[in-house]
Amino acid sequence: MRQSKTVEPMDRRQFLTKTGRTALGIAAGATVLRPGTRAVAANEKFVVGLMGVRGRGVELVQQLVKRRDVEIAYLCDVDSNVFGESSKVASEGLGKTPKNIGDFRKILDDKSVDVLFNATPDHWHALPTILACQAGKDVYVEKPASSCIWEGRKMVEASRKYRSIVQMGDQTRSAPYAQAGIEYIRSGKLGDVHLVRVLNMKLRPSIGHKPDGPVPAGVDYDMWLGQAPARPFNPNRFHYAWHWFWDYSGGDIINDGIHQIDLARWVVGQDYPDSAVCTGMKTFDDDQETPDTQSVQYAFKNLTMVFECALWTPYEKKTTDAERNGDVFPAWMFNSTRVEVYGTKGLMMFGRQGDGWQVYGADGKVAAENKGKDPVPAHIDNFFACVNPGSNPTPTSRVVTSVQCSPIWGTFPTGWEDGE
Numbered sequence: 001m002r003q004s005k006t007v008e009p010m011d012r013r014q015f016l017t018k019t020g021r022t023a024l025g026i027a028a029g030a031t032v033l034r035p036g037t038r039a040v041a042a043n044e045k046f047v048v049g050l051m052g053v054r055g056r057g058v059e060l061v062q063q064l065v066k067r068r069d070v071e072i073a074y075l076c077d078v079d080s081n082v083f084g085e086s087s088k089v090a091s092e093g094l095g096k097t098p099k100n101i102g103d104f105r106k107i108l109d110d111k112s113v114d115v116l117f118n119a120t121p122d123h124w125h126a127l128p129t130i131l132a133c134q135a136g137k138d139v140y141v142e143k144p145a146s147s148c149i150w151e152g153r154k155m156v157e158a159s160r161k162y163r164s165i166v167q168m169g170d171q172t173r174s175a176p177y178a179q180a181g182i183e184y185i186r187s188g189k190l191g192d193v194h195l196v197r198v199l200n201m202k203l204r205p206s207i208g209h210k211p212d213g214p215v216p217a218g219v220d221y222d223m224w225l226g227q228a229p230a231r232p233f234n235p236n237r238f239h240y241a242w243h244w245f246w247d248y249s250g251g252d253i254i255n256d257g258i259h260q261i262d263l264a265r266w267v268v269g270q271d272y273p274d275s276a277v278c279t280g281m282k283t284f285d286d287d288q289e290t291p292d293t294q295s296v297q298y299a300f301k302n303l304t305m306v307f308e309c310a311l312w313t314p315y316e317k318k319t320t321d322a323e324r325n326g327d328v329f330p331a332w333m334f335n336s337t338r339v340e341v342y343g344t345k346g347l348m349m350f351g352r353q354g355d356g357w358q359v360y361g362a363d364g365k366v367a368a369e370n371k372g373k374d375p376v377p378a379h380i381d382n383f384f385a386c387v388n389p390g391s392n393p394t395p396t397s398r399v400v401t402s403v404q405c406s407p408i409w410g411t412f413p414t415g416w417e418d419g420e
Protein backbone atom coordinates (compact mmCIF):
# COMPACT_ATOMS: atom_id res chain seq x y z
CA MET A 1 0.00 0.00 0.00
CA ARG A 2 2.57 2.54 1.05
CA GLN A 3 5.72 0.93 -0.17
CA SER A 4 6.79 3.96 -2.13
CA LYS A 5 5.36 7.23 -3.15
CA THR A 6 5.78 9.73 -5.91
CA VAL A 7 7.03 12.98 -4.50
CA GLU A 8 6.75 16.11 -6.54
CA PRO A 9 9.42 18.75 -6.66
CA MET A 10 8.14 21.38 -4.25
CA ASP A 11 9.10 24.51 -6.10
CA ARG A 12 6.68 27.10 -4.78
CA ARG A 13 5.58 28.70 -8.02
CA GLN A 14 5.28 25.38 -9.80
CA PHE A 15 3.13 24.09 -6.95
CA LEU A 16 0.85 27.09 -7.05
CA THR A 17 0.36 26.76 -10.77
CA LYS A 18 -0.56 23.15 -10.39
CA THR A 19 -3.01 23.79 -7.60
CA GLY A 20 -4.82 26.17 -9.90
CA ARG A 21 -5.25 23.34 -12.43
CA THR A 22 -4.05 25.72 -15.08
CA ALA A 23 -0.85 23.80 -15.03
CA LEU A 24 1.43 23.13 -17.88
CA GLY A 25 1.21 19.52 -16.76
CA ILE A 26 2.22 17.50 -13.78
CA ALA A 27 5.95 17.58 -13.34
CA ALA A 28 7.49 14.15 -13.42
CA GLY A 29 8.41 13.30 -9.84
CA ALA A 30 10.98 11.00 -8.40
CA THR A 31 9.80 7.78 -6.82
CA VAL A 32 11.08 7.77 -3.28
CA LEU A 33 10.96 5.13 -0.58
CA ARG A 34 10.42 7.04 2.63
CA PRO A 35 11.91 5.83 5.85
CA GLY A 36 9.16 4.38 8.00
CA THR A 37 6.77 3.56 5.17
CA ARG A 38 5.30 0.09 5.24
CA ALA A 39 5.31 -2.48 2.48
CA VAL A 40 1.81 -3.95 2.64
CA ALA A 41 -0.62 -5.66 0.34
CA ALA A 42 -2.86 -3.67 -1.98
CA ASN A 43 -6.02 -4.79 -0.21
CA GLU A 44 -4.91 -3.38 3.12
CA LYS A 45 -6.35 -0.14 4.44
CA PHE A 46 -4.95 3.24 5.32
CA VAL A 47 -4.83 3.25 9.11
CA VAL A 48 -5.95 6.61 10.49
CA GLY A 49 -5.71 8.28 13.88
CA LEU A 50 -7.89 11.37 14.33
CA MET A 51 -7.35 14.03 16.99
CA GLY A 52 -10.10 16.50 17.96
CA VAL A 53 -13.39 14.63 17.76
CA ARG A 54 -15.96 17.31 18.40
CA GLY A 55 -17.52 19.54 15.66
CA ARG A 56 -15.22 19.16 12.65
CA GLY A 57 -13.83 15.88 13.91
CA VAL A 58 -17.26 14.25 13.70
CA GLU A 59 -17.72 15.59 10.15
CA LEU A 60 -14.38 14.11 9.13
CA VAL A 61 -15.26 10.74 10.65
CA GLN A 62 -18.52 10.86 8.64
CA GLN A 63 -16.41 11.30 5.50
CA LEU A 64 -13.89 8.61 6.43
CA VAL A 65 -16.46 5.89 7.09
CA LYS A 66 -17.70 6.25 3.50
CA ARG A 67 -14.37 4.91 2.29
CA ARG A 68 -13.59 1.22 1.92
CA ASP A 69 -9.84 1.85 2.06
CA VAL A 70 -9.77 3.38 5.56
CA GLU A 71 -9.61 1.97 9.05
CA ILE A 72 -9.82 4.34 12.02
CA ALA A 73 -7.56 2.96 14.75
CA TYR A 74 -7.69 5.88 17.18
CA LEU A 75 -9.99 8.71 18.14
CA CYS A 76 -8.14 11.17 20.33
CA ASP A 77 -9.46 14.04 22.43
CA VAL A 78 -8.39 15.79 25.60
CA ASP A 79 -12.05 15.94 26.67
CA SER A 80 -13.18 12.40 27.47
CA ASN A 81 -16.82 13.58 27.42
CA VAL A 82 -16.97 14.15 23.66
CA PHE A 83 -16.18 10.73 22.15
CA GLY A 84 -19.82 9.59 21.91
CA GLU A 85 -20.81 10.84 18.45
CA SER A 86 -17.53 10.14 16.64
CA SER A 87 -17.24 6.65 18.21
CA LYS A 88 -20.80 5.83 17.19
CA VAL A 89 -20.32 7.04 13.60
CA ALA A 90 -16.99 5.20 13.31
CA SER A 91 -18.13 1.88 14.76
CA GLU A 92 -21.42 1.85 12.82
CA GLY A 93 -19.72 2.88 9.60
CA LEU A 94 -16.65 0.66 9.77
CA GLY A 95 -17.86 -2.20 11.95
CA LYS A 96 -14.93 -1.73 14.34
CA THR A 97 -14.68 0.58 17.35
CA PRO A 98 -11.55 2.77 17.41
CA LYS A 99 -9.56 3.13 20.62
CA ASN A 100 -10.41 6.34 22.49
CA ILE A 101 -7.26 8.05 23.75
CA GLY A 102 -6.31 11.43 25.24
CA ASP A 103 -2.72 11.86 24.05
CA PHE A 104 -2.06 12.07 20.30
CA ARG A 105 1.54 10.89 20.77
CA LYS A 106 0.18 7.34 21.09
CA ILE A 107 -0.95 7.67 17.45
CA LEU A 108 2.51 8.79 16.42
CA ASP A 109 4.19 5.94 18.33
CA ASP A 110 2.06 3.31 16.59
CA LYS A 111 3.92 2.24 13.47
CA SER A 112 0.79 0.69 11.97
CA VAL A 113 -0.80 4.16 11.65
CA ASP A 114 -0.37 5.76 8.22
CA VAL A 115 -2.23 9.04 8.56
CA LEU A 116 -2.96 11.65 11.24
CA PHE A 117 -6.17 13.65 10.85
CA ASN A 118 -6.10 16.81 12.96
CA ALA A 119 -9.32 18.68 13.79
CA THR A 120 -8.19 20.39 16.96
CA PRO A 121 -8.35 24.15 17.66
CA ASP A 122 -5.98 26.27 15.55
CA HIS A 123 -3.23 26.54 18.17
CA TRP A 124 -2.82 22.74 18.01
CA HIS A 125 -2.34 22.45 14.23
CA ALA A 126 1.39 22.96 13.77
CA LEU A 127 3.11 20.82 16.41
CA PRO A 128 1.27 17.49 15.81
CA THR A 129 1.70 18.02 12.07
CA ILE A 130 5.47 18.40 12.42
CA LEU A 131 5.75 15.49 14.88
CA ALA A 132 3.62 13.29 12.59
CA CYS A 133 5.90 14.07 9.64
CA GLN A 134 8.89 13.12 11.79
CA ALA A 135 7.12 9.85 12.67
CA GLY A 136 6.67 9.03 8.97
CA LYS A 137 2.92 9.75 8.80
CA ASP A 138 0.97 11.75 6.26
CA VAL A 139 -1.27 14.48 7.64
CA TYR A 140 -4.67 15.99 6.93
CA VAL A 141 -4.81 19.10 9.09
CA GLU A 142 -7.68 21.51 9.32
CA LYS A 143 -7.40 25.13 8.31
CA PRO A 144 -5.90 27.52 9.22
CA ALA A 145 -2.42 26.13 8.79
CA SER A 146 -1.02 27.50 11.99
CA SER A 147 -1.11 30.21 14.61
CA CYS A 148 1.67 32.23 13.00
CA ILE A 149 3.76 32.39 9.82
CA TRP A 150 6.87 30.91 11.46
CA GLU A 151 4.97 27.79 12.56
CA GLY A 152 3.56 27.42 9.06
CA ARG A 153 7.04 27.54 7.54
CA LYS A 154 8.18 24.83 9.93
CA MET A 155 5.23 22.67 8.79
CA VAL A 156 6.30 23.11 5.17
CA GLU A 157 9.91 22.31 6.06
CA ALA A 158 8.83 19.14 7.91
CA SER A 159 6.61 17.95 5.06
CA ARG A 160 9.51 18.39 2.63
CA LYS A 161 12.20 16.94 4.86
CA TYR A 162 10.23 13.81 5.80
CA ARG A 163 8.47 13.55 2.42
CA SER A 164 5.04 13.58 4.02
CA ILE A 165 1.86 14.61 2.29
CA VAL A 166 0.33 17.43 4.35
CA GLN A 167 -3.02 18.57 3.08
CA MET A 168 -5.06 21.43 4.53
CA GLY A 169 -8.80 21.56 5.06
CA ASP A 170 -9.17 24.23 2.36
CA GLN A 171 -11.63 22.04 0.50
CA THR A 172 -12.81 24.50 -2.16
CA ARG A 173 -9.53 23.85 -4.01
CA SER A 174 -10.75 20.32 -4.79
CA ALA A 175 -14.14 21.34 -6.20
CA PRO A 176 -14.38 20.74 -9.98
CA TYR A 177 -16.68 23.79 -10.28
CA ALA A 178 -14.08 25.99 -8.58
CA GLN A 179 -11.31 24.68 -10.86
CA ALA A 180 -13.59 25.39 -13.87
CA GLY A 181 -14.24 28.91 -12.54
CA ILE A 182 -10.53 29.64 -12.28
CA GLU A 183 -10.05 28.35 -15.84
CA TYR A 184 -12.86 30.63 -17.02
CA ILE A 185 -11.12 33.64 -15.47
CA ARG A 186 -7.68 32.65 -16.75
CA SER A 187 -9.09 32.20 -20.28
CA GLY A 188 -9.87 35.93 -20.36
CA LYS A 189 -13.63 35.51 -20.79
CA LEU A 190 -14.27 37.74 -17.78
CA GLY A 191 -11.94 40.41 -19.22
CA ASP A 192 -9.31 42.05 -17.04
CA VAL A 193 -9.97 41.52 -13.34
CA HIS A 194 -9.05 44.51 -11.17
CA LEU A 195 -11.34 44.09 -8.17
CA VAL A 196 -12.21 41.04 -6.06
CA ARG A 197 -14.64 41.46 -3.18
CA VAL A 198 -14.71 38.81 -0.46
CA LEU A 199 -17.79 38.61 1.75
CA ASN A 200 -18.14 37.07 5.19
CA MET A 201 -21.47 38.34 6.50
CA LYS A 202 -23.68 36.42 8.89
CA LEU A 203 -25.46 36.33 12.21
CA ARG A 204 -23.43 34.84 15.02
CA PRO A 205 -24.75 34.85 18.59
CA SER A 206 -23.07 36.84 21.32
CA ILE A 207 -21.23 34.59 23.78
CA GLY A 208 -22.12 36.77 26.76
CA HIS A 209 -20.00 37.06 29.89
CA LYS A 210 -18.96 34.02 31.89
CA PRO A 211 -16.76 33.81 35.01
CA ASP A 212 -13.72 31.55 35.28
CA GLY A 213 -14.58 28.22 36.86
CA PRO A 214 -13.36 24.70 37.65
CA VAL A 215 -12.01 22.51 34.88
CA PRO A 216 -14.82 20.07 33.93
CA ALA A 217 -14.31 16.44 34.97
CA GLY A 218 -12.69 14.37 32.26
CA VAL A 219 -10.88 17.32 30.62
CA ASP A 220 -7.08 17.48 30.38
CA TYR A 221 -7.02 21.27 30.36
CA ASP A 222 -3.21 21.58 30.32
CA MET A 223 -3.17 19.53 27.13
CA TRP A 224 -6.02 21.60 25.65
CA LEU A 225 -4.02 24.78 26.31
CA GLY A 226 -0.84 23.28 24.84
CA GLN A 227 1.44 26.12 23.81
CA ALA A 228 -1.17 28.81 24.59
CA PRO A 229 -0.62 30.95 27.71
CA ALA A 230 -1.65 29.34 31.00
CA ARG A 231 -4.85 30.82 32.44
CA PRO A 232 -7.82 29.69 34.55
CA PHE A 233 -10.50 27.64 32.81
CA ASN A 234 -13.36 29.65 31.34
CA PRO A 235 -16.22 28.00 29.39
CA ASN A 236 -16.29 31.00 27.05
CA ARG A 237 -12.78 30.23 25.85
CA PHE A 238 -13.28 26.47 25.53
CA HIS A 239 -15.07 24.34 22.90
CA TYR A 240 -15.71 26.28 19.69
CA ALA A 241 -15.79 29.70 21.48
CA TRP A 242 -11.94 29.73 21.41
CA HIS A 243 -12.31 31.10 17.85
CA TRP A 244 -12.96 34.55 19.34
CA PHE A 245 -9.76 34.85 21.43
CA TRP A 246 -6.30 35.89 20.26
CA ASP A 247 -4.54 33.19 22.32
CA TYR A 248 -6.04 30.47 20.12
CA SER A 249 -7.25 32.05 16.86
CA GLY A 250 -8.23 35.36 15.27
CA GLY A 251 -11.97 35.67 14.77
CA ASP A 252 -14.11 34.86 11.76
CA ILE A 253 -11.58 36.02 9.15
CA ILE A 254 -9.50 33.03 10.29
CA ASN A 255 -12.53 30.79 10.72
CA ASP A 256 -14.97 31.01 7.79
CA GLY A 257 -13.27 33.96 6.08
CA ILE A 258 -10.17 32.00 5.12
CA HIS A 259 -12.17 29.72 2.85
CA GLN A 260 -13.32 32.71 0.77
CA ILE A 261 -9.92 34.41 1.02
CA ASP A 262 -8.25 31.22 -0.20
CA LEU A 263 -10.62 31.10 -3.19
CA ALA A 264 -10.10 34.82 -3.88
CA ARG A 265 -6.33 34.49 -3.69
CA TRP A 266 -6.54 31.65 -6.22
CA VAL A 267 -8.55 33.99 -8.45
CA VAL A 268 -5.95 36.75 -8.00
CA GLY A 269 -3.11 34.38 -8.93
CA GLN A 270 -0.40 36.36 -7.11
CA ASP A 271 1.48 35.08 -4.08
CA TYR A 272 1.31 38.14 -1.85
CA PRO A 273 -0.17 41.66 -1.83
CA ASP A 274 2.16 44.67 -1.84
CA SER A 275 0.27 46.18 1.09
CA ALA A 276 -2.75 45.64 3.29
CA VAL A 277 -4.85 47.99 5.42
CA CYS A 278 -7.32 46.77 8.00
CA THR A 279 -9.93 48.36 10.22
CA GLY A 280 -12.42 46.77 12.53
CA MET A 281 -14.45 47.05 15.69
CA LYS A 282 -16.39 45.04 18.19
CA THR A 283 -20.06 45.75 18.73
CA PHE A 284 -21.03 42.73 20.86
CA ASP A 285 -21.05 43.37 24.59
CA ASP A 286 -19.45 40.09 25.60
CA ASP A 287 -16.16 38.33 26.37
CA GLN A 288 -15.01 38.05 22.74
CA GLU A 289 -11.73 39.74 21.89
CA THR A 290 -11.78 39.53 18.10
CA PRO A 291 -13.68 41.99 15.89
CA ASP A 292 -17.24 41.30 14.74
CA THR A 293 -17.01 44.03 12.10
CA GLN A 294 -13.95 44.14 9.86
CA SER A 295 -12.69 45.38 6.52
CA VAL A 296 -9.35 44.67 4.85
CA GLN A 297 -8.03 46.13 1.59
CA TYR A 298 -5.20 44.21 -0.10
CA ALA A 299 -3.23 45.90 -2.90
CA PHE A 300 -1.97 43.35 -5.42
CA LYS A 301 -0.33 44.31 -8.70
CA ASN A 302 -3.05 45.89 -10.82
CA LEU A 303 -5.75 44.41 -8.59
CA THR A 304 -7.48 45.36 -5.34
CA MET A 305 -8.94 42.69 -3.09
CA VAL A 306 -11.38 43.72 -0.37
CA PHE A 307 -12.54 41.56 2.53
CA GLU A 308 -15.70 42.60 4.40
CA CYS A 309 -17.05 40.90 7.49
CA ALA A 310 -19.96 41.53 9.85
CA LEU A 311 -21.31 38.98 12.31
CA TRP A 312 -24.61 40.67 13.10
CA THR A 313 -26.37 40.57 9.69
CA PRO A 314 -29.43 38.24 9.85
CA TYR A 315 -30.32 38.67 6.17
CA GLU A 316 -27.14 37.12 4.75
CA LYS A 317 -26.94 33.38 5.23
CA LYS A 318 -24.48 30.59 4.72
CA THR A 319 -25.03 28.28 1.78
CA THR A 320 -28.02 26.00 2.40
CA ASP A 321 -27.90 22.20 2.04
CA ALA A 322 -30.01 22.49 -1.14
CA GLU A 323 -27.47 24.90 -2.65
CA ARG A 324 -24.53 22.79 -1.42
CA ASN A 325 -25.74 19.43 -2.60
CA GLY A 326 -28.35 20.22 -5.26
CA ASP A 327 -28.43 22.09 -8.56
CA VAL A 328 -29.61 25.36 -7.03
CA PHE A 329 -27.73 28.66 -7.13
CA PRO A 330 -28.00 30.93 -4.10
CA ALA A 331 -29.70 34.33 -4.24
CA TRP A 332 -26.21 35.84 -4.40
CA MET A 333 -27.01 39.11 -2.62
CA PHE A 334 -28.02 37.13 0.47
CA ASN A 335 -25.25 34.54 0.30
CA SER A 336 -22.92 35.27 3.22
CA THR A 337 -19.73 33.64 1.91
CA ARG A 338 -19.58 34.73 -1.73
CA VAL A 339 -16.65 36.08 -3.70
CA GLU A 340 -17.44 38.76 -6.30
CA VAL A 341 -14.97 38.89 -9.18
CA TYR A 342 -15.19 42.12 -11.17
CA GLY A 343 -13.87 41.83 -14.73
CA THR A 344 -14.05 44.33 -17.57
CA LYS A 345 -16.39 41.96 -19.45
CA GLY A 346 -18.43 40.44 -16.66
CA LEU A 347 -19.14 40.04 -12.96
CA MET A 348 -18.67 36.56 -11.50
CA MET A 349 -20.50 35.50 -8.35
CA PHE A 350 -18.34 32.68 -6.98
CA GLY A 351 -19.59 30.45 -4.14
CA ARG A 352 -17.22 28.54 -1.93
CA GLN A 353 -19.32 25.75 -0.42
CA GLY A 354 -20.57 23.91 -3.46
CA ASP A 355 -22.88 26.70 -4.58
CA GLY A 356 -21.18 27.07 -8.00
CA TRP A 357 -20.67 30.30 -9.92
CA GLN A 358 -22.52 32.55 -12.36
CA VAL A 359 -21.23 35.31 -14.62
CA TYR A 360 -23.39 38.36 -15.39
CA GLY A 361 -22.81 40.45 -18.51
CA ALA A 362 -23.53 44.14 -19.16
CA ASP A 363 -27.16 43.29 -19.99
CA GLY A 364 -27.65 41.80 -16.53
CA LYS A 365 -28.16 38.32 -17.99
CA VAL A 366 -26.28 35.18 -17.02
CA ALA A 367 -23.50 34.70 -19.58
CA ALA A 368 -21.98 31.53 -18.10
CA GLU A 369 -22.46 29.35 -15.07
CA ASN A 370 -21.28 26.17 -13.40
CA LYS A 371 -23.19 24.29 -10.74
CA GLY A 372 -21.27 22.94 -7.79
CA LYS A 373 -21.37 20.31 -5.11
CA ASP A 374 -20.05 20.26 -1.56
CA PRO A 375 -16.27 20.04 -2.08
CA VAL A 376 -15.41 18.08 1.08
CA PRO A 377 -15.75 14.52 -0.36
CA ALA A 378 -13.62 15.47 -3.38
CA HIS A 379 -11.03 16.97 -1.05
CA ILE A 380 -10.77 13.82 1.06
CA ASP A 381 -10.54 11.79 -2.18
CA ASN A 382 -7.71 14.04 -3.33
CA PHE A 383 -5.86 13.53 -0.06
CA PHE A 384 -6.00 9.74 -0.24
CA ALA A 385 -5.07 9.82 -3.92
CA CYS A 386 -1.96 11.79 -2.95
CA VAL A 387 -1.14 9.47 -0.06
CA ASN A 388 -1.55 6.40 -2.24
CA PRO A 389 1.89 5.43 -3.54
CA GLY A 390 0.37 3.98 -6.71
CA SER A 391 -0.89 7.35 -7.90
CA ASN A 392 0.85 10.40 -9.28
CA PRO A 393 -0.53 12.95 -6.88
CA THR A 394 -1.62 16.49 -7.52
CA PRO A 395 -2.51 17.83 -4.09
CA THR A 396 -5.09 20.56 -4.42
CA SER A 397 -4.44 22.28 -1.12
CA ARG A 398 -1.06 21.45 0.26
CA VAL A 399 0.35 23.11 3.33
CA VAL A 400 2.47 25.41 1.13
CA THR A 401 -0.60 27.07 -0.35
CA SER A 402 -2.22 27.50 2.99
CA VAL A 403 0.88 28.93 4.59
CA GLN A 404 1.22 31.46 1.77
CA CYS A 405 -2.30 32.55 2.62
CA SER A 406 -1.53 33.15 6.28
CA PRO A 407 0.03 36.60 5.90
CA ILE A 408 -3.17 37.54 4.11
CA TRP A 409 -5.78 36.24 6.49
CA GLY A 410 -3.55 36.98 9.45
CA THR A 411 -3.13 40.64 8.51
CA PHE A 412 -5.35 41.88 11.21
CA PRO A 413 -4.22 40.86 14.68
CA THR A 414 -1.05 42.95 14.98
CA GLY A 415 -2.78 46.21 14.24
CA TRP A 416 -5.76 45.34 16.39
CA GLU A 417 -3.68 44.38 19.40
CA ASP A 418 -1.59 47.52 19.00
CA GLY A 419 -4.84 49.46 19.16
CA GLU A 420 -4.38 50.87 15.66
Ligand SMILES: NC(=O)c1ccc[n+]([C@@H]2O[C@H](COP(=O)([O-])OP(=O)(O)OC[C@H]3O[C@@H](n4cnc5c(N)ncnc54)[C@H](O)[C@@H]3O)[C@@H](O)[C@H]2O)c1
Nearest residue numbers: 052054055056077078079119120122142143169224239240
Ligand atom coordinates in the same frame (compact mmCIF):
# COMPACT_ATOMS: atom_id res chain seq x y z
N1 LIG B 1 -12.60 22.84 6.71
C1 LIG B 1 -13.73 23.24 7.25
O1 LIG B 1 -14.71 23.53 6.56
C2 LIG B 1 -13.84 23.34 8.75
C3 LIG B 1 -15.11 23.40 9.35
C4 LIG B 1 -15.18 23.49 10.73
C5 LIG B 1 -14.01 23.55 11.50
N2 LIG B 1 -12.81 23.49 10.88
C6 LIG B 1 -11.57 23.54 11.68
O2 LIG B 1 -11.52 22.39 12.51
C7 LIG B 1 -10.87 22.69 13.74
C8 LIG B 1 -11.76 22.25 14.91
O3 LIG B 1 -12.90 23.07 14.93
P1 LIG B 1 -14.17 22.66 15.82
O4 LIG B 1 -15.23 23.62 15.48
O5 LIG B 1 -14.44 21.20 15.69
O6 LIG B 1 -13.62 22.96 17.31
P2 LIG B 1 -14.14 22.34 18.69
O7 LIG B 1 -13.60 23.19 19.77
O8 LIG B 1 -15.60 22.12 18.64
O9 LIG B 1 -13.47 20.88 18.72
C9 LIG B 1 -12.08 20.72 18.88
C10 LIG B 1 -11.81 19.44 19.68
O10 LIG B 1 -10.39 19.27 19.78
C11 LIG B 1 -10.11 18.83 21.11
N3 LIG B 1 -8.70 19.10 21.44
C12 LIG B 1 -8.13 20.27 21.81
N4 LIG B 1 -6.81 20.11 22.00
C13 LIG B 1 -6.54 18.79 21.74
C14 LIG B 1 -5.37 18.00 21.76
N5 LIG B 1 -4.18 18.52 22.08
N6 LIG B 1 -5.47 16.69 21.44
C15 LIG B 1 -6.66 16.14 21.12
N7 LIG B 1 -7.82 16.85 21.09
C16 LIG B 1 -7.75 18.17 21.39
C17 LIG B 1 -11.09 19.59 21.96
O11 LIG B 1 -11.26 19.01 23.24
C18 LIG B 1 -12.36 19.51 21.11
O12 LIG B 1 -13.11 18.36 21.40
C19 LIG B 1 -10.58 24.18 13.71
O13 LIG B 1 -9.24 24.41 13.36
C20 LIG B 1 -11.50 24.73 12.64
O14 LIG B 1 -10.97 25.86 12.00
C21 LIG B 1 -12.71 23.37 9.53
